Amino acid sequence: MNTATRFSGVMPFMNLIQFLKPMVFLLCLLPLLLVVWNGINNNLGVNPAETILDTMGNWGIYFLLITLSVTPVRKITGWGGVIRLRRMFGLFAFFYVCLHLLSYIWFDQYFDWNEILNDIIKRPFITLGFVTFLLLVPLVITSTNKMMLRLKKNWKKLHFLVYPIAVFATIHFLLMTRADFGHPLLIAGILSLLLGYRLYFSMQRKRSN
Amino acid sequence: MSILIKKPDDIKPSEITDQKVYEGRREFIKKMGLASTALLGAGQLSLAEAKAYPNLTKSQFSTTTDKLTSLKDITSYNNFYEFGTGKSDPAKNAGDFNPKPWSVRVEGECEKQGDFHLEDLIKPHTLEERIYRFRCVEGWSMVIPWVGVPLADMIKRFKPTSKAKFVEFETLYDPERMPGQRIKTLPWPYIDGLRMDEAMNPLTLMAVGLYGDELPNQNGAPIRLVVPWKYGFKNIKSIVKIRFVEKQARSTWHEVNDREYGFYSNVNPEVDHPRWSQKTERRIGEPFWAPKHKTLKFNGYEEQVAHLYKGMDLKKFY
Numbered sequence: 001m002n003t004a005t006r007f008s009g010v011m012p013f014m015n016l017i018q019f020l021k022p023m024v025f026l027l028c029l030l031p032l033l034l035v036v037w038n039g040i041n042n043n044l045g046v047n048p049a050e051t052i053l054d055t056m057g058n059w060g061i062y063f064l065l066i067t068l069s070v071t072p073v074r075k076i077t078g079w080g081g082v083i084r085l086r087r088m089f090g091l092f093a094f095f096y097v098c099l100h101l102l103s104y105i106w107f108d109q110y111f112d113w114n115e116i117l118n119d120i121i122k123r124p125f126i127t128l129g130f131v132t133f134l135l136l137v138p139l140v141i142t143s144t145n146k147m148m149l150r151l152k153k154n155w156k157k158l159h160f161l162v163y164p165i166a167v168f169a170t171i172h173f174l175l176m177t178r179a180d181f182g183h184p185l186l187i188a189g190i191l192s193l194l195l196g197y198r199l200y201f202s203m204q205r206k207r208s209n
Numbered sequence: 210m211s212i213l214i215k216k217p218d219d220i221k222p223s224e225i226t227d228q229k230v231y232e233g234r235r236e237f238i239k240k241m242g243l244a245s246t247a248l249l250g251a252g253q254l255s256l257a258e259a260k261a262y263p264n265l266t267k268s269q270f271s272t273t274t275d276k277l278t279s280l281k282d283i284t285s286y287n288n289f290y291e292f293g294t295g296k297s298d299p300a301k302n303a304g305d306f307n308p309k310p311w312s313v314r315v316e317g318e319c320e321k322q323g324d325f326h327l328e329d330l331i332k333p334h335t336l337e338e339r340i341y342r343f344r345c346v347e348g349w350s351m352v353i354p355w356v357g358v359p360l361a362d363m364i365k366r367f368k369p370t371s372k373a374k375f376v377e378f379e380t381l382y383d384p385e386r387m388p389g390q391r392i393k394t395l396p397w398p399y400i401d402g403l404r405m406d407e408a409m410n411p412l413t414l415m416a417v418g419l420y421g422d423e424l425p426n427q428n429g430a431p432i433r434l435v436v437p438w439k440y441g442f443k444n445i446k447s448i449v450k451i452r453f454v455e456k457q458a459r460s461t462w463h464e465v466n467d468r469e470y471g472f473y474s475n476v477n478p479e480v481d482h483p484r485w486s487q488k489t490e491r492r493i494g495e496p497f498w499a500p501k502h503k504t505l506k507f508n509g510y511e512e513q514v515a516h517l518y519k520g521m522d523l524k525k526f527y
Contacts, residue, residue: 045297047493047497050491108501115488119485123484123485
């Protein structure tokens with residue numbers, strides 16, 4: 001008898017998640033696959049460097065928001081299994097942030113490390129982008145089950161960093177915008193909702209204590 | 210042999226020559242010459258005549274070393290917020306914009322004030338082809354074969370007075386026809402200007418076309434400014450007013466954010482935009498994985514324009 005049937009009575013969601021996970025994984029890869037496909041077909045627009053840089057940056061932020069949506073979705077729908085997708089979403093956020101950073105290093109600066117360092121020091125939106133990347137690194141390193149067990153209560157404290165990370169990423173986006181603030185403001189709005197939701201519940205909890 | 214020049218209105222889009230034919234026009238005309246008598250009757254010359262501006266004077270100021278950016282790229286990647294803030298918005302939204310008829314009001318410190326039909330503004334001058342580098346403040350660049358007349362020649366006809374120290378241009382304000390103006394992304398109408406000596410520099414062009422044809426709507430039809438040593442946003446589009454003024458001309462981007470967009474806005478790799486370096490540029494059409502171009506001072510037109518700024522601290526007057 002395989003594991004799935006053995007656990008089916010106890011944890012039906014686990015089955016659903018085990019079934020969903022590979023599909024969600026592929027879905028998360030889709031933005032990258034689309035860029036690659038369009039690149040092969042010479043379909044990345046007039047300024048492909050800009051298209052790639054922007055697309056990767058956008059998906060980095062989208063995945064941060066998706067990661068932050070997991071808890072509200074769980075609370076609202078009552079479906080606990082969704083929590084098992086959270087780590088994957090978080091890692092995909094890092095994945096797209098890395099591709100965004102790589103696009104900047106390659107297409108924008110062509111590995112001119114002096115110029116990159118200069119940018120990080122001199123330009124607030126690049127500083128913020130770089131800090132966002134750096135803050136993500138410890139979260140990725142401690143994302144394994146083993147690390148979770150080892151860090152115990154500290155794990156939660158450390159992973160609280162995801163909130164400043166999402167805020168920094170959004171400000172990074174706002175600061176680099178020249179005229180059309182619609183897109184970054186939409187991101188800022190969604191982020192406010194996600195953070196507001198948590199604030200509301202933590203305040204309620206305090207009141208009931 | 211006389212060549213029949215059609216009025217721009219008579220040209221159907223289907224008759225417009227594509228870029229390949231344009232680039233091979235000399236070859237084409239040579240071949241035509243060999244067989245001219247035989248073919249004239251068959252109407253084969255239509256390819257060569259279809260262009261709005263078939264006989265352009267070449268210019269000594271045209272770059273000979275840069276590869277032309279394709280017509281497709283020039284017309285599908287535009288900053289023209291009057292038609293939307295996205296780079297592809299102008300190509301999408303400017304299709305219905307009809308720039309005919311068009312008149313330009315000339316006012317301020319000059320003797321020949323008044324409203325001029327576009328045709329009357331252009332007619333007294335010889336149209337030239339000017340192949341210029343075009344550098345956007347955002348860090349990308351193109352090489353564009355403009356069609357136009359030197360602004361200096363046009364200005365002389367208006368007889369500016371001794372009080373005219375600057376010249377200010379204004380874009381059409383018509384939210385009905387320019388949907389981007391329904392949102393206040395910028396304080397409309399768009400205005401920008403030049404110091405008089407900049408305007409009179411032989412490089413400064415009033416453009417009415419590109420690639421031998423009329424200006425596409427998304428590129429600022431029917432008449433726009435081209436100042437190749439300045440960042441793109443100084444090259445104001447769809448001009449309806451030319452105003453001679455005594456005090457420094459207004460400049461929309463400068464007024465919106467003077468820290469990021471100076472009045473002069475000369476291309477200068479030594480002066481960074483506060484949010485990004487201006488040392489390099491992405492040449493549109495080149496492989497995106499390749500290194501960018503080094504940006505040249507005054508966009509490579511130092512020889513022609515550096516004297517205009519002698520003694521000025523370009524870090525202060527950016």
